Amino acid sequence: MRDEQQLLELCKYVVTHAEKKGVSDIEVLARYSSALNVDLELGEISSVNQNMGVQIAIRLYIEKRMGSAFTNIATNAACDDAVEMAIAAAKTVDPDPDWVALPEPGKYSEIKGAWQDSVLEIEPGKVVGFLAQLSKDLAQAEEGLIPAYGNWGTDFEYKAYANSNGIEIAERSTDSYAVAQAVAKTETGMTPGVFAYDVDRGTDIDSESVVKDISETIRICKTAVEGKTGKFQVLMHPFVYGQLMQYTLVESIKGDNVARGKSKIGDKMGEKIAPDFLSIYDDGRNPEFLNSSVFDDEGRPRQRTPIIENGILRSFLWDTYWANKMGVSSTGNASRNMRRGLVEISPSTIYIEPGKRSFEDIISGVDYGYYIRGVQGAHSSNPESGDFSVVGNPAILIEKGELKGTVHGLMVSGNIFDLLNQIIEIAKDPIPLIGLTAPQILFGDVSIISKD
Amino acid sequence: MLDKLEKAIDTGQPLGASYVEIRGESGFIEFIQMDDGRINALTQRLEQGIAVRVLVDGAWGFVSSGNPDTAEDAVKSACSMAKSAASSRKEPIKLADTKTFQETITSTAKRDPRDVDIEEKVQYMKNLTKHISDYDERISAITVKVRTSSGKKFLVTSEGTQIEQHGSLVWVYPWVTGKENARLSAARYEEASTNEGWEFFDRFATPEYIGDKVAEKVKLQLEGVPAKGGSFPCVCGPRVIGVLAHEALGHLAEADLTIQSAFGGKRGEVVAAEGVNMIDDGTLKGILGTSKYDDEGVPTSRVEIIKDSVLTELMTNREYASKIDQRTTGNARAESYLYPPIIRMRNTFFEPGEFNREELFEGIEFGYYCSDFRGGQAQMNASFQVGIQEAYEIVNGELGRPVTDLSISGIATDSLFKIEGIAKGPFPWEQGRCGKGQEAFIAAGGPDVRFAKGGITFGGKD
Numbered sequence: 006m007r008d009e010q011q012l013l014e015l016c017k018y019v020v021t022h023a024e025k026k027g028v029s030d031i032e033v034l035a036r037y038s039s040a041l042n043v044d045l046e047l048g049e050i051s052s053v054n055q056n057m058g059v060q061i062a063i064r065l066y067i068e069k070r071m072g073s074a075f076t077n078i079a080t081n082a083a084c085d086d087a088v089e090m091a092i093a094a095a096k097t098v099d100p101d102p103d104w105v106a107l108p109e110p111g112k113y114s115e116i117k118g119a120w121q122d123s124v125l126e127i128e129p130g131k132v133v134g135f136l137a138q139l140s141k142d143l144a145q146a147e148e149g150l151i152p153a154y155g156n157w158g159t160d161f162e163y164k165a166y167a168n169s170n171g172i173e174i175a176e177r178s179t180d181s182y183a184v185a186q187a188v189a190k191t192e193t194g195m196t197p198g199v200f201a202y203d204v205d206r207g208t209d210i211d212s213e214s215v216v217k218d219i220s221e222t223i224r225i226c227k228t229a230v231e232g233k234t235g236k237f238q239v240l241m242h243p244f245v246y247g248q249l250m251q252y253t254l255v256e257s258i259k260g261d262n263v264a265r266g267k268s269k270i271g272d273k274m275g276e277k278i279a280p281d282f283l284s285i286y287d288d289g290r291n292p293e294f295l296n297s298s299v300f301d302d303e304g305r306p307r308q309r310t311p312i313i314e315n316g317i318l319r320s321f322l323w324d325t326y327w328a329n330k331m332g333v334s335s336t337g338n339a340s341r342n343m344r345r346g347l348v349e350i351s352p353s354t355i356y357i358e359p360g361k362r363s364f365e366d367i368i369s370g371v372d373y374g375y376y377i378r379g380v381q382g383a384h385s386s387n388p389e390s391g392d393f394s395v396v397g398n399p400a401i402l403i404e405k406g407e408l409k410g411t412v413h414g415l416m417v418s419g420n421i422f423d424l425l426n427q428i429i430e431i432a433k434d435p436i437p438l439i440g441l442t443a444p445q446i447l448f449g450d451v452s453i454i455s456k457d
Numbered sequence: 458m459l460d461k462l463e464k465a466i467d468t469g470q471p472l473g474a475s476y477v478e479i480r481g482e483s484g485f486i487e488f489i490q491m492d493d494g495r496i497n498a499l500t501q502r503l504e505q506g507i508a509v510r511v512l513v514d515g516a517w518g519f520v521s522s523g524n525p526d527t528a529e530d531a532v533k534s535a536c537s538m539a540k541s542a543a544s545s546r547k548e549p550i551k552l553a554d555t556k557t558f559q560e561t562i563t564s565t566a567k568r569d570p571r572d573v574d575i576e577e578k579v580q581y582m583k584n585l586t587k588h589i590s591d592y593d594e595r596i597s598a599i600t601v602k603v604r605t606s607s608g609k610k611f612l613v614t615s616e617g618t619q620i621e622q623h624g625s626l627v628w629v630y631p632w633v634t635g636k637e638n639a640r641l642s643a644a645r646y647e648e649a650s651t652n653e654g655w656e657f658f659d660r661f662a663t664p665e666y667i668g669d670k671v672a673e674k675v676k677l678q679l680e681g682v683p684a685k686g687g688s689f690p691c692v693c694g695p696r697v698i699g700v701l702a703h704e705a706l707g708h709l710a711e712a713d714l715t716i717q718s719a720f721g722g723k724r725g726e727v728v729a730a731e732g733v734n735m736i737d738d739g740t741l742k743g744i745l746g747t748s749k750y751d752d753e754g755v756p757t758s759r760v761e762i763i764k765d766s767v768l769t770e771l772m773t774n775r776e777y778a779s780k781i782d783q784r785t786t787g788n789a790r791a792e793s794y795l796y797p798p799i800i801r802m803r804n805t806f807f808e809p810g811e812f813n814r815e816e817l818f819e820g821i822e823f824g825y826y827c828s829d830f831r832g833g834q835a836q837m838n839a840s841f842q843v844g845i846q847e848a849y850e851i852v853n854g855e856l857g858r859p860v861t862d863l864s865i866s867g868i869a870t871d872s873l874f875k876i877e878g879i880a881k882g883p884f885p886w887e888q889g890r891c892g893k894g895q896e897a898f899i900a901a902g903g904p905d906v907r908f909a910k911g912g913i914t915f916g917g918k919d
Contacts, residue, residue, distance in 0.1 A: 043542065044517075047716060050545045052517035053538035056795060058506075059523065075502040077523040090501050097575040098496040130541040137545045153717045153837070188837055194719050194870070195838045234687065265493065265598045267634050269641055345488040346500030385832030385844020387862045389634050389641035394864035394916035396834075396842040414840055414868050416916035418686065454686040456868065456914050 006037040006059060006079065009163035009175035015061070016167035019084045023065060024169060026088065030107050031065040032168035034302055034341055037079070041129060042158030043136045045185070047151065048144060050137055053129050060343040063091050066107070069100035073346030105329035110172045111306040113299050117292045121207035124159045124179035132157050135183070139212045143187055146220035149227070153198060155185040159208065166304040176299045183210045187219050189227055196226040197379065197399045197411065204295050204439060222378060222399060228410030230402050232455035238374035238429065239417065239451040240367060240403070243357075246424075247441040248383035249393050250355070253421035256388035258312055259350040260323035264331050267389055269422060270318060279316040279425040282360065286311050287322060289337055289353030295439055296354045302341035307353055310336045313425075324350050357443035360431035364445050367432055369406040375453065376401040376408060376445075377417060386421075394418040414456035424448060458483055458525050459621060462507070462613040465528035469511050469615060472536040476512040476552060477615040479532070480752060481505070481525055482794045484608015485571040491582045491601045499575070506794035507531060513539035515549020519797045553778035553785050555755050557617040562749055564623040566654025570605035573655045578603060581658055588668030589633055593676050598634035603627075605655070618754035626650070626898070627657050629667060635675040642861070644674035644846050645831060649888045649898060652743045674829060674847050677859040684848065684863035684917030690824040690877075690910045691865075692817050692851065695884040697827040697843065699901030702735055702805045703891065704833040705841035705869035707901075710737075710762045710770075711788070711800040711893075712777035719839035719870045720768060728768045729873035732810055735763040737772055739787055739803035745888040745900040746803030750787065753798055757787035763873075774800050792895035801893060804886070807903030810879025817878050817907040824851040825915060827865060839869040842916075864916045875912025880904035 006012060016033040023031040037059045044052045059079040065072055065088070072095030074087040136157040143152040158181065165175040184202035188195050201218040203211045257268040270278060289307030291297055298307055303325055311319040323331070324339035327350065340351035368376065377397035386393035400415035401408050419427075432444035462479045469477035483505040490498040506523045509531040518539030520531040543549075582601045589599050607625040612618060628649035635642045646667060650657040693701060709720040720728070729735075739757025741747050748757055753775050761769050771781065774789035777800060789798040818826075829847035844864045850857035886902040 046713065049547065050516065050542045051550065052519055052797065053542045054519040054797070055534060055538060056521050058521070058795075062500075071496060071499070073498055073500045075500055075504075077504055077506070087502075094499045094501060094575060098499060098579060101495055103495070128541070129538055133542050133545055151717055188717050190721075195717065195721065197840065198717075198837045261492075265634075266636060267598050267641070267643075269639075342498075344486070344500070344502065344504075345490075345498055347488065347490055347498040381834040381836055381840060381866075382832060382842030382844055382864055384834070385830075385842070385864055387641075387643055389643040390862065392862045394844070394862065396836075396840055396864075396866045396916075398836050398838070398840050413838065414866055414914060416686070416842075416864070416866050416914055418864070418916040452686060454914055454916055456688070456866075 006163060009165055009177045012037055012163050013165035013167065013173060013175040015079060015084065016165045017173060018081055019063060019088060020167045020169055022085060023088050026092065028065050028067060028092065030169055032107050032303060033061065033063050035059065035061045035165045036162060036343065038160060038162040040158060040160045041132060042156055043132045045136050045140050045152060045155030047153060048140050050133055053133060061087065062341055062343045062346055063087050064346060065091050065095060066104060067092065067095045069102065069104050070095040070098050071101060075344050075346055103330045104326065107168050107170050108172060108303050108305050108325040108335065109170050113174060113306050116297050116299055118206050119178040121179045123208045124161055124181060127159055127208055132159065139183060139185060139215065142216045143185060143219060146216050147189065147223050149189040150187050150220060150223050151189060153186050153188050157183045166300060168304060172304040174300055174304055178298065179206060180295055181205050181208045181210055183212055183215060185215055185219060187223055189223050191227055191229060193229060196223055199223050199226065199399060225401055225408050226399050226411040230410035230412055232402060232412035232415050234455045235453060236450045237453050238371050238447060238449050240371065240374065240376045240445055240447045242378045242445055243436050243438055243441055243443040245377045245380045246446055247438065248380050249386065249421060252383050252386040253388055253391045253393060255352055258321050260321045260327040260331065261350055263321050264327055269389065269391055273318050276318055277316045278318050278422065279313050280428055281316045283313055283316050283425065283428060284358040285313040286356045287352045288356045294354035294442060301337045301339040303339040303348060305335045305337045305339060307337040322350050322352060324348060352440065355441045357431065359433045359435050359444045361433055362430065364432045364434065367430055367447050368403060371403045372405060374403045375415065376403055391421040393421060412455060416454040418452045427451065459611055461525050461528050462611055465532050466613050466615055468529045468532040469536055472533060473513045474511040474536050477532060478510045479528060479613050480508040480791065480794060481611035482608065484606055486606045487604065489578060489582065489603045491586060493599055494583065494586050496579065508791065508794040508797065509535045510797055511535040511539050512550060514543035515546055516542035517550065521795050550776055551779045552775040555775060555785055558750065558754055559619045562622040564625055565652055566625040568655035569607050570625055570627055570655050571607040581664060584664035585631060585668055588664045589631060589672045592668060592672035595635045595637045595679055596633060596672060596675060597636040600632045602630040612752065612754050614754060620750055620754055624651060625654050627655060629662055631667060631671045633671050633675050635679045637679050640679060642675060642678035644671055644678060646671040647889060649745055651745055651898060677847055678861055681859040681861040684860045684915055686915060686917040688910050688914050690821045690908065691913050692826045692905050692907045694826065694828045694905055695902050696829045696887040698807055698903035698906045699887045700830045700833045700843055702807055702903055703802060703899065703901040704835045704843060706735060707737060707802045707805045708835045709839060709869065710772055712771040712773045712781055713800045714837065715771050718837040723768050726768055727766050728870060729763055729766045730876040731766055732879060733763055733766050733873060733876055734808035736761055736808060737802050737805045741804050744804045744886055745898050751789040752791045753789040755785045755787045755789065757803060760786045772800055772802065774798065790897050792897065796895045799893065801897045802891060802899050804900040806901060807879060807906060809882030809904045812878040812880050814880045814905050817880055817905055818851055818854045821851045821854055825860065826851055826856055841869050842866045865913050866916060867913050872908060872912045875909045876906055877909050878907040
């Protein structure tokens, strides 16, 4: 695939072809991606991998009957076949009276820096060298540390969308990433696995911060301490509450769940659901966020949407179908599972406004509590009720303002909507993760169950 | 496709490859999602692709492509990739020896999902939706997902293995929401078969069977009482003991993870209470994780992970079998041509014991019976968590009130010593999926198993 414009030409061809077949409402999303990544296992480079491929997803409506199809072959003939399959599918389903129309064009603007030539210029051997050095640095940073897994990769993607309402748009993007996970043997067994990563649109990966983050956490985790059952202050890394939110709060702000009565806060628009100092946005346009893009997976412009502002619920997230049904506008949050043909609502990047004090200052004020840096089982939370019951791992005991050691098998339970109101303080430095940029947060009165 | 793969396999050796493996796939894949009776996705696709893996100078190179015509180029690229990694290795990767096989395996499906009309599939989903909806008036939202596939997989290696396997998948997954005043709850259920075709839905996973299973769980959630937090004696039913076998213990016994896990260096040691046997078996007829060969062409087998309380065998692929000097067990699996094969479980279970089921409840003044789960996750320090979507109190040795959402956790290596009794068999299997960077269809199970207080921690709210 030469570039994103060639991909757009294919999308336009499919729209025209389907229209000639009598289909009045059709959309095509196509992606071409090329990924190079290197695997590390137990301190040794194990494999260099390359994946290249095209994905073309078609969705069409015939008299309000929806059909979809997929092909991974970027030829007119293969797309013709896919259109036939989508038409055949549409003819078998009942009309959807709630379907209104495919998306209309919007105002689009470039994401600065989304494409970096340096990513395409990097050789596999160089990536191997970067990861080997990361592994070496990790092993030297802390005695007994085993770099269990690592992966360093570079990707580029062309993306194009066209539909029968006149949207014809394409974009391209690059990224690089490095992720590592390490463990260390202890007197009684093994530390929890501790991982960290860094990402960049270009090739500027801060491996030093990955090494520092992992090795400092492993150092603390090598000391095992006892925990206590009760209600305590708990400081959570965004890895942790980000996952809890993903499976509970985020589900409740998706427009389809609101419309289907599956959201516990579906009737709370404009109401206060969190402390005054909490503001949460979904931002699909900030160039510093890796998920930012010109348009979503149905060609609508990405935007910045306030979810909670000063504690007040301000907006839900919408794609075109559910926005039309509910009489609101798309917020540019359509996400498409290409091979399944499923269009769902997903946040771009959740951004939580930072507070004033540093992470270290907040810890120094905790007399007894826990710092949870990783979590097990967030996906088993109940997205409808918001209830969660998970294991903090690593869970680090804080006593008199100091990190004392790791507590094995520490359970944390509660309800996400209660937890919002248990926020005591938000740290001042946002940590950039994929899909979430936010600082550590201190919660009060969190239910902790420590293993007997 | 086989011709193209055979031709490309010879490209690697002149470029220094000591081993070349090409997997090919060609098939029909379908996904349908129905939300409250509305079709939200109905996608059929014909997809093909190849995965090339080569070993050059002791390092792997892997290339995947959606175009089988590019197989020769893919082998060349993979060799180039592997060479770039080789210089950094201290120890070259070696593969355990294995026999080579040439075989064509035919599908056992009676009703190939490709040949079943879409109308029949949509009607099945409508019937399931209606059955769930009619079960209880508090049921407020129903999503039903169906996946099917039918196609051929090919494996050709430079050692002479040539396997062509015809197979299929049928899978159903309802997610149901219940609402009573401000109280919301949810439950899910899934069944799947790689042994049967669409007849699996006619014969076993009927709308009535699946509908009753999931709707009852939602009802119990709405009527349940909150769980207490802390450690209690408990009995885990087949679906929960299965997920413990898989999540809490099975992953620790995958050789690529064992070395850095709490099972590391413990082969030959007693790791569980007396009478505990835990197995992974890829040869069980009709079970979801069963296959004749793995994705490296190694025959699947019965792996006695814990035998008579002793950690005995680990699950391996060819690389790790060589590394830890153990036999190959046929556990190398790849989700599709987009991924290289890695060590995965198949059908993982606790073997039945000698207790009558009623005996397991005797003497428990207060505890829990855990009947069904929703997700679980393990860590290398043996810490596990399992979300429980169906549980009951045990009061004075009798099953009591249902309990709302909770999760259980523990340190698996400690919990194994807290097993006090294992019921007699047989037991029903839980057919599910596992994510380890790639999706794999697996089964898990076991009979009712009793844990003493201190074995399992309950993450309740009270």
